[in-house]
Amino acid sequence: MNEVITPVLNNIFTDIQRIFDEQRANQFIISTAKERKAKIKKLHNAIIKYREAFHEAMYADFKKPAIETDLFDLFPVTSEAKHTGNHVEQWMRPKKVKTPTALLGTNSQVKYEPKGVVLIISPWNVPINLTFGPLVSALAAGNRVMIKPSEMTPNTSRLMSQVIKEIFEEEEVAIFEGGIDVATALLKLPFNHIFFTGSPNIGKIVMRAAAENLASVTLELGGKCPTIIDETANLNEAASRVVWAKYSNSGQTCIAPDYLLVHEKQKNRLLNLLELKIKELYGSTENDRQTGDSLGRIVNHKHFLRIKYLFDDAISKGAKIVCGGHFDEADNYIEPTVLTNITDEMELMHEEIFGPLLPVCTYSKTERAIQVINSKPEPLALYIFSKQSKNTTLIVENTRAGGTCINDCTIHYSNPNLPFGGTNNSGIGKAHGIYGFEAFSNQRALLKQNSPYGTSQLLAPPYNDRI
Numbered sequence: 348m349n350e351v352i353t354p355v356l357n358n359i360f361t362d363i364q365r366i367f368d369e370q371r372a373n374q375f376i377i378s379t380a381k382e383r384k385a386k387i388k389k390l391h392n393a394i395i396k397y398r399e400a401f402h403e404a405m406y407a408d409f410k411k412p413a414i415e416t417d418l419f420d421l422f423p424v425t426s427e428a429k430h431t432g433n434h435v436e437q438w439m440r441p442k443k444v445k446t447p448t449a450l451l452g453t454n455s456q457v458k459y460e461p462k463g464v465v466l467i468i469s470p471w472n473v474p475i476n477l478t479f480g481p482l483v484s485a486l487a488a489g490n491r492v493m494i495k496p497s498e499m500t501p502n503t504s505r506l507m508s509q510v511i512k513e514i515f516e517e518e519e520v521a522i523f524e525g526g527i528d529v530a531t532a533l534l535k536l537p538f539n540h541i542f543f544t545g546s547p548n549i550g551k552i553v554m555r556a557a558a559e560n561l562a563s564v565t566l567e568l569g570g571k572c573p574t575i576i577d578e579t580a581n582l583n584e585a586a587s588r589v590v591w592a593k594y595s596n597s598g599q600t601c602i603a604p605d606y607l608l609v610h611e612k613q614k615n616r617l618l619n620l621l622e623l624k625i626k627e628l629y630g631s632t633e634n635d636r637q638t639g640d641s642l643g644r645i646v647n648h649k650h651f652l653r654i655k656y657l658f659d660d661a662i663s664k665g666a667k668i669v670c671g672g673h674f675d676e677a678d679n680y681i682e683p684t685v686l687t688n689i690t691d692e693m694e695l696m697h698e699e700i701f702g703p704l705l706p707v708c709t710y711s712k713t714e715r716a717i718q719v720i721n722s723k724p725e726p727l728a729l730y731i732f733s734k735q736s737k738n739t740t741l742i743v744e745n746t747r748a749g750g751t752c753i754n755d756c757t758i759h760y761s762n763p764n765l766p767f768g769g770t771n772n773s774g775i776g777k778a779h780g781i782y783g784f785e786a787f788s789n790q791r792a793l794l795k796q797n798s799p800y801g802t803s804q805l806l807a808p809p810y811n812d813r814i
């Protein structure tokens with residue numbers, strides 16, 4: 348390591364420990380609903396104030412179109428902030444619970460208190476949303492917060508860091524830019540809760556580190572999200588919705604449809620419609636699509652090569668290109684691509700694609716589609732296009748997923764009244780709205796004895812008189 352970098356990193360590591368100690372020392376200064384709302388409002392206002400700067404930072408990082416930054420990063424945080432601001436007072440209120448006969452003379456309630464000092468580690472694909480979204484919930488629950496954003500989108504991370512430093516004291520919220528070394532240093536500290544968004548493999552590292560301190564975790568992970576299109580589905584709707592959900596952010600979305608399972612009778616028409624919709628949304632020629640302003644880039648060369656490898660492997664094993672297939676390495680650009688003739692030997696049927704390749708597989712019996720889904724780890728999202736409720740019920744009841752949309756894709760993310768998260772390999776714990784508030788809260792059981800003849804005294808020894 349050279350002389351310039353070493354002192355900078357040393358400073359970060361000493362800052363991490365110092366700020367953690369300060370935050371911990373202040374963790375019992377409990378904030379009121381009004382104070383929490385004010386902090387959330389400050390964050391909300393800063394996002395509005397820096398909107399254009401965020402557009403520029405995201406464009407500099409991976410040419411993300413400004414509208415996608417609004418739709419998938421800024422708007423989700425401002426709406427989470429508004430929803431939480433409107434409800435936090437009610438969520439914070441202790442909840443009275445019933446008293447069983449054996450405990451007559453007592454009353455009980457659940458008290459929501461902050462977990463204490465919490466850590467948020469976020470990924471690069473929708474970096475503002477996945478850093479500031481959990482921050483809203485952590486602040487609503489009254490915590491002190493330390494944040495580590497992704498090193499893969501350095502311009503956006505720098506701007507988020509500037510915003511946090513401008514609006515919060517470091518003893519309330521502190522942010523540390525950096526990569527694995529910074530994350531590793533943070534993970535050694537005894538946080539009260541760790542909220543991690545990223546890949547399942549790194550999720551395991553985070554959970555192992557959390558185990559050392561018995562910190563609770565929320566793990567928002569990824570995986571392969573299947574989409575079933577059955578024999579009754581409206582193909583026009585299905586194709587439009589799948590194309591938008593798959594290719595926005597160039598496929599780098601945790602809840603994007605990863606692969607399609609289409610009924611064999613619908614395959615040919617669906618393939619035609621997918622190609623048509625891609626042209627309608629992104630441009631009618633290969634050149635229009637690459638030079639247009641609706642497609643961002645793959646975040647970096649490493650991820651470009653990862654996706655290219657998945658494509659080359661599939662082609663070498665017999666996959667056919669329905670449309671797309673153009674790769675420009677110098678520009679980290681991959682054209683929206685649809686592939687068919689897919690087999691289970693292809694790597695893209697085992698690894699999360701996280702890019703603009705869409706494998707289309709066929710089935711003839713719903714049970715077979717269910718079998719394919721259940722042969723893989725539990726997905727973060729599963730989508731079903733069908734007009735037959737018998738079929739959707741069969742699929743929902745025989746599979747497991749973090750979330751499901753019927754006749755649409757990804758939009759369940761935007762309902763703050765629904766829990767958002769995965770199950771097992773796709774995640775542990777839930778985010779958004781009250782679920783995010785609960786993730787960052789300790790639910791303390793509080794019982795008050797009001798009677799001089801408490802049950803505990805009635806049950807105390809000597810026992811022999813009562814037998």
Ligand code: NAD
Nearest residue numbers: 469470471496497526527530545546549567568569570601
């Ligand atoms: P990643 O797991 O590589 O990195 C996420 C974060 O972990 C980054 O801040 C990174 O610096 C940090 N990190 C990397 N290596 C680490 C290590 N060894 N120890 C500690 N921290 C480490 O994920 P990514 O590439 O940034 O994001 C893509 C993944 O995230 C995909 O799997 C995607 O599905 C998932 N994701 C999930 C959600 C969700 O809400 N469930 C949302 C977005 C992305």
